[in-house]
Amino acid sequence: MKCHRLAPVIGLLLYAASAWGRGSFTIEDIRVEGLQRISVGTVFNYLPVKVGDQFDPKQSAEVIKALFKTGFFKDVRLEQEGNTLVVVVEERPSIASISIEGNKDIGTDDLKKALKGVGLSEGKVFDRQILDKVEQELRRQYYSRGKYGLKITSEVKDLPRNRVAIEIKISEGRVAKIKQINIVGNNKFSDKELLQEFELSTGNLLSFYTKDDQYSKQKLSADLERLRSFYLDRGYINFQIESTQVSITPDKKEIYITINVKEGDVYKVSDVKLTGKLIVPPAELTPLVQIGPEDIFSRKLATESSKAIADRLGDEGYIFANVNMVPDINEAQKTVAITFFVDPGKQVYVRRINFHGNTKTRDEVLRREMRQMEAAWASSSKIERSKTRLDRLGYFQEVNVETPAVPGTTDQIDVNYNVVEKPSGNIMAGVGYSQVQGIIINASVSQDNVFGTGKRINFTFNNSYVNTIYRIGYFNPYTTLDGVSSGFDLAYRKTNAQNMNLASYNTDVFSAGGNLGIPLNEFDSLRFNLDYNHTKLKQTVNSSQEVADFITRNGDKFNYLTLAAGWVHDSLNRAIFPTEGGAQRFSVLGTLPFSDLNFYKASIKLQQYFPLAKDFTLMVMGEVAYGDGYKGTSTLPFFENYFAGGPQSVRGFLANTLGPRTRPNQVTGNGGDLPLGGSSKLVGTAEILFPVPFLHDSKSVRLGGFVDVGNVYCGAFKTASPDTPDCFYPSRGSFVRYSVGISARWLSPFGALSVSIAEPLNAEKGDKTQPFQFSFGSGF
Incomplete structure (x- = not known):
């Protein structure tokens, strides 16, 4: 308790001690x-007292303390009137109002919530x-923001009826930037x-986003x-950070950091042993x-080895296994002998697997994704794999597991x-716009998890400039x-190809088909479509x-039956x-041989995601x-x-416009130099993915x-075959765009x-470019 609060309490206690000179009494x-x-x-x-209690003057201090402790009162005193x-x-x-002025870096609502x-x-x-304390x-x-x-x-202003108005005025000032970071004592590394x-x-060009030039004690500790x-x-096993100094200029705009280190010598590994109860x-x-x-x-390799051993024991039910790396340093020979001491703990098994938060999705839909079984020995990898499979369903915003x-x-x-x-169904009716399809009138009902069973149904109506x-x-x-x-799928599609930036023709297509998927193992499956x-x-x-x-060669009406087979390896x-x-x-x-048209198509698509750092991912696709x-x-x-160009392939080029072009009609003279697509395709993408800066919940962006x-x-x-009768491709420069x-x-x-906003790097004369592109409703 501060002095300004303690003084009146002491005074009141002294007053109370003198006020009860007449002795104790029974409180009526x-x-x-x-x-x-x-x-x-x-x-x-x-x-702490009630009617009927015998009140002693010594209790006055206890009563006053109890009431002051509530924080409701700034003055308390006790008096006696007879036995009352x-x-x-x-x-x-009471606080009538709180006003905050001058805050820009932290929002007023956030500040008031914290207050x-x-x-x-x-x-x-x-x-x-x-x-x-608030200040x-x-x-x-x-x-912490530099x-x-x-x-x-x-400022606290008194108001009528025992109220106050609080005014907090903030002058934030400028962010103090790190001017210099010095490391002293490093001889082996610059x-x-x-x-x-x-x-x-x-600071660098990205510091406005990363804020890496703003000093933070927590960031420095991590560094x-x-x-x-x-x-x-x-190998510098005796490395030490001897001291760290952080100084700020008098104008509080620049920060200097000095780190004093002692490197020591490089140590090699002389021996590696495994001991303990290995299981x-x-x-x-x-x-x-x-x-x-x-x-x-290398401490990193030693730590990773300990974790790998612990994970292996976890697959045998010893999920609480403890693997300690114990180094034995020989200072004379500059070597270290490493012993991995294995303490497996007790083998545990799973009593129950419980699901919480699935208000719509049935338990059986989640339970069939489990690779860890009840009443079986616990397996760290199976528990984690089960979590991943729940994530991959696409029904949930978040999945967490506890053991x-x-x-x-x-x-x-x-x-x-x-x-x-998260919502897995969609009922939509409206009007939209697409760069490729123009104005779209659509209505659709789709449900990826109908009645919580995991089954998917959809009905779609789409009427656009193209389809x-x-x-x-x-x-x-x-x-x-x-x-x-x-x-199964049933569909009717009417298409105006010219409105898709293609050659001029129309198609009416009715299709009906069924599909079958057969899992081969945890990651591989076969898919068949007829x-x-x-x-x-x-x-x-x-x-x-x-x-x-x-x-002229094939007619204008075709019936054909296609059989497709595919292999999928999916570890996302x-x-x-x-x-x-x-x-x-x-x-x-x-197509099957008795069809009106006979053709085949084959494709290979590879996609891989590599975690680079926290929240940064490299995606490579070909x-x-x-x-x-x-x-x-x-x-x-x-x-x-096949077609290329546009939001789904080579961005920055107008959708579907890359590749071979049409020849003019010999009768009408029309229809020349329009995109026709090609019978072979090669595309690839490398992309660094990261969340939106300053957005608290970026899971959907x-x-x-x-x-x-x-x-x-x-x-x-x-790429150049002007003499080919069915594929005219004027010489247009590079093999790829x-x-x-x-x-x-x-x-x-x-x-x-x-x-997307893209800049084509090698567009040739005649290529159609489109720097700004968007697509709506497509998966990615």
């Missing part, structure tokens, strides 16, 4: 005087001590090499640990040790999965308990020679916005595809061609910087939105 009544807002009952709740105890109080004022958390809000009792906390918040020129003034390990820096790890991972045969554990004799000592021990046991745990469901589509579909991911999936297509091809006055020749950690793992797909499709005709069909039908490459070709990847740019992806409540 208690009267409270001076109350304004606080009820009498509240005072009685805190009084009179409690006279003076209430502290409310420490008891300083409108309607509360005012306590000057709390206001002092200290504000300084701490601003100092604003050391901060000035805070607080300052530049060491400072690359630091999060803090003296010092990185510096220590840097040396320990390179698993040493022959299985030895390959997990990543460091061996004659290697330079608490069962009370009263030493060999049992429960596995609790906590999920946060009129009616589609109904059904998919069951678990037709059998073994995970065999099946489904589809019937009835296609009607229509010429227009602007149709090219390729369209006219195809109809999430269905949406993955951050690690990959997906590899190989598929072949061909696709190669080829198609051709067989039997009586000389080439791949042009309406089955992601930014990226990318390089795209790709093109489509005549035949077997030919390149572009660079930035992207944004948002899983909005109305669908997935993708936006």
Whole structure:
């Protein structure tokens, strides 16, 4: 308690001691005087005496302390009238209003929320001590943001009816920038090499986003640990950080950091041993040790070895295994002998697997994704894999797992999965716009998790400048308990190709088909599709020679049955916005020999995600595809061609415009030099993905910087074949097109939105470019 609060209490105690000189008495009544807002009952709740008690003058100190401790009163005194105890109080004022001025870096609502958390809000009792604490906390918040020129003034104004108004005025000042970071004592490594390990820096072009030039005590502590790890991972086992000095200029605008280090000598590993209760045969554990004799000592490799051994024991039910790396340092020979001491603990098994938060999705849908079974030995990898499979369903915003021990046991745990469901259904009707399709009138009903069963149904109507589509579909991911999936689709599509930036022709297509998926193992599966297509091809006055020749040879109505088979290897950690793992797909499709058209198509698509740092991911994608005709069909039908350019392939180029071009119609002279697509395709992307800066919840938004490459070709990847009758490709420079740019992806409540700004790097004369592009409703 501060002095200004202690003084009146001491005085009151002295007063109380003198006021009870007449001795003790039996309390027949208690009267409270001076109350304004606080009820009498509240005072009685805190009084340590009651009617009927024998009151002794020595108890006065206890009563006064009890009432002062409530924080409601700034003055308390006790009086006696006969056998009545009179409690006279003076209430502290209440807070009528709180105003904050001058804050820019921290929002007013955020500040008021923080003030409310420490008891300083409108309607509360005012306590000057709390206001002092608030000022200290504000300084701490601003100092952590590098604003050391901060000035805070607080004014408390008295108002009628025992109220006060609090005014907090903030002058934030400028952010203090790190001017210099010096490392003293480093002889083996340069300052530049060491400072690359630091999060803090003296500033660069990205500092406005990373804030790495703003000093923070927490960031400096983390950087010092990185510096220590840097040396320990390179054999400097006796490395020490002897001191750290942080100084700020008098104007509080610049900060200088000096770090004094002692490097020591490099130590090599002389021997590596495994000891303790190994459980698993040493022959299985030895390959997990990543460091061996004659290697330079590395704490990182030693730690990773300990974790790998512990994880291996966790697969045997010893999920609480403890593997300690014990170094034995020989200072004379500059060597270290490493002993991994294994303490497996008790083998535990899973009592129950529980799910929480799945208000709609049935337990059986979650339980069939489990790789860890109840009543079986616990396995760390199976528990984590089960979590990943729940994430990959796409039904949940978040999935967490806990493994608490069962009370009263030493060999049992429960596995609790906590999920946060997201809407998996969509009912939509409206009008939209697309760069490629123009105005779109659409209506759709889709449900990825109908009635919580995991089954998917959809009905879609779409009427745009390009397409009129009616589609109904059904998919069951678990037709059998073994995970065999099946489904069907019925669709009618009417397309105006010229409005898709392609050659001029129209198609009416009715299709019906079924699909089957067979899992091979945890990551691999086979997919089969059998589809019937009835296609009607229509010429227009602007149709090219390729369209006219195809109809002359093959007619304009086709019935064909396609059989497709594919292999998928999918190790992505999430269905949406993955951050690690990959997906590899190989598929072949061909029409059956008795069809009106005979052709085949094959493609390989590889996609991989590499975690780079916290919240930063590298995505690499590549696709190669080829198609051709067989039997009586000389080439791949042009309406089955591959296309490139646009939001889904090489961004920065107008959608579908890369590759071969049409020749003018020999009769009308129309339809020349329009994109036709190609029978082979090559595209690739490398993209750095990261969250939106300053956005607290960025799970539905992601930014990226990318390089795209790709093109489509005549035949077997030919770029110039003007003599080919069915594929005219004037010489147009490079084998592939390149572009660079930035992207944004948002899983909005109305669908997935993708936006990109790209700059083509090698556009040739005649290429159609489009720097700004977006797509809505497509998956990514």
